Amino acid sequence: MGAGKTKRMPRAVREQQMLDAAVRTFARRGYTAASMDEIAELAGVSKPLVYLYLNSKEDLFTAVVRREARALTEAVRAGARPAGQPADRQLWNGLRAFFTHTAQHPDGWAVLHLQARTHGERFAAEVAAARAEIVAFVTQLIAAAARAAHRDPDLPEREVAGLAEALVGAAESLADWAGATPGVTARQAAATLMNFAWAGLDDLMRGRPWVPPGDESGDGAAARAG
Structure with missing residues (x-):
């Protein structure tokens, strides 16, 4: 993942990517077993960025x-x-x-x-x-x-x-x-x-x-x- 490419992506699009990745992970892993690391990797962003946008695993869910x-x-x-x-x-x-x-x-x-x-x-x-x-x-x-x-x-x-x-x-x-x-x-x-x-x-x-x-x-x- 290139940092420049992520930086140019509109926030709304990036957030939808995170939510798309979260839906897939929560559905297949379950809420308890799902990890923010896996969600971030699937979304193609860093874990700190997921927390920056969506605060916590509970808020993301x-x-x-x-x-x-x-x-x-x-x-x-x-x-x-x-x-x-x-x-x-x-x-x-x-x-x-x-x-x-x-x-x-x-x-x-x-x-x-x-x-x-x-x-x-x-x-x-x-x-x-x-x-x-x-x-x-x-x-x-x-x-x-x-x-x-x-x-x-x-x-x-x-x-x-x-x-x-x-x-x-x-x-x-x-x-x-x-x-x-x-x-x-x-x-x-x-x-x-x-x-x-x-x-x-x-x-x-x-x-x-x-x-x-x-x-x-x-x-x-x-x-x-x-």
Whole structure:
């Protein structure tokens, strides 16, 4: 590495190189085993420069988590546009964007879904905030679909929130499965989840919920079926 070449590199570009190297190292080594020496070498800079830009290993990992979480949420939102589409089309496009992003950035997904959640509250809180943003977005889609189906009354807010949590959780698990299963494309993963979830959601929104045996006259979903 030539010192002059590094000196001429814009700070923003150099910092992204460090973050790229950190994502790869944290994903493959784990937070505890990852070393700043390895990250610096992979980025093509000196270790003191990494510390100068990003202060500490903890701050570096936080910056990585924030960048990867932001990239994922932006990909999902961008994929689901435009907002005027039917809710099922928006959800389909959002899911395809989610699975495409996780497939194209497996190290980033490993950092978010595996490393950040298990190495301290500070990191877990960053991931939780990004996840909450996606859940809120899916909640809006489900609520919009319920309104479009002319349900009266609308699905209760708590139930819509629960459905969104379930759907996002299923997407996260399916992303792990798709990443570990050769030949599964983002489109196939998204179609699997839509086939699993949308028919049931559609029935629920149209007032045809599944009723547990013996609960035909009970409360909750059964009451709404009456």
